[in-house]
Amino acid sequence: MPAPAARLRVAVxxxxxxxxxxxxxxTLVFGGAGLDGVTGLYDVVVCAEQPGALMSGAGYGIQVDVGLEAMEDADLIVIPSWRESVAPSETLLDAVRGAHRRGARIVGLCLGTIVVSASGIADGREVSTHWAVADRLSAKEPQIRVRDDVLWSDLGDVITSAGAAAALDCCLHIVRSDHGSVAAAALARSLVLAPHRTGSQAQYIPAPVVAESSDDPIGRAMLWARERLCTPIDLDGWADSAHMSRRTFTRRFRDRTATSPQQWLLDQRVELARTLLEGGDDTVERIAELAGFGSAVSLRLHFRQRLGVSPAAHRATFRTRAA
Known part of the structure; x- marks a missing residue:
């Protein structure tokens, strides 16, 4: 029997x-802190640039005994927020850059994206953050595309999220990527949350979750398509759902996601198939039908192209993780 994998180390x-x-x-999602009967899936340590007594924003003190050296051997570095009025020090930014260079994933939750952006590790790419600071961060860091219309984005090595509760969604996404959907769903139940499973490990997802209340017509078109993945979706009809011509819709969709509507739709179908494979016992043929592929042959082709494994192998991997 193979030895169990080492627990990942998280520095917050x-x-x-x-x-x-x-x-x-x-600390709650990764370490199970404060949850009776829940064992954390990671080894979590809280660190500070200047360890010792800190004052929380709520007016009470907290004691942090570990310095930035915790980042030197952590697998996951989490910057859970930041103060917009405070410029990150070079000491902190160097610690983030060093961790990133050796392969640690860097997570910026809410305003923690400010530190991620200042470090330069996401230059030329895009990040998510709280809508209230997105414009100012974009002006300050023009080399980065700042998104305020998604709950989280995963670049593989850099993961960022929008504000407040979106941080929970983002952390659950990481748990699901590392430990599988069964573990993430069990944790979500303990937290009384719905697990957000959109996104694949080490994949960049242009728009993981679009708020239903968004008045962005492309965002609404994405939701419209997701609700109809099991049916054929004609590009003209899809464009009409957004009240646009086919040409305008295609152009604005590409501006919004950096991909074509057809490729995005294919990605969503692969994503749905992946979720169904992990969470149920439907045959590959039935999953191909539910995800809108039309045939198991088409599903197998696109699934392997996107994720690098066959549907059967993917299901077996996640069943093994859940055992």
Missing amino acids: LAFDQISPFHLSVP
Whole structure:
């Protein structure tokens, strides 16, 4: 019997005037802190640039005994928030860059994206953050595309999220990527949350979750398509759902997602098939039908092209993780 894999190490950054909620999210989701009967799936340590007594934004003190050296051997670095009025120090940014260079994933939750952006590790790519600071961050860091219309984005090595509760969704996504959908669903039940399973490990997802209340017509078109994945979706009809011509819709969709509507739709179908494979016992033929592929042959082809494994092998992997 193979030896169990080593538990991943998570370093969570605390700082003076940090929001207790933002600090609690990664320690809760990754470490199970404060949850009776829940064993954390990661080894979590809270660190600070200047360890010792810190004052939380709620007016009470917290004690952090570990410095930035915790980032030197962590697999996951989490910056759960930040103060927009404070420029990250070069000491902190160097610690983030060093961890990133050796292969650690860097997570910026809510305003933690400010530190991620300042470090330069996401230059030329895009990040998510709280809508209230998105415009200012974009102006300050023009080399990065800042998104305020998704709950989280995963670049593989850099993961960022929107504000407050979206940090929970983002952390659950990481758990699901590392430990599978069964573990993530069990944790979500303990937290009384719905698990957000959109996204694949080490994949960049242009728009993981679009808020239903969004008045972005492309976002609404995405939701419209997701609700109809099991049926053929004609590009003209899809464009009409957004009240646009086919040409305008295609152009604006590509501007929004950096991909074509057809490729995005294919990605969503692969994603749905992946979720069905992990969470149920339907045959590959039935899953191909539910995900809108039309045939198992088409599903197998596109699934392997996208994820590098066959549907059967993917299902077997996640069943093994859940055992």
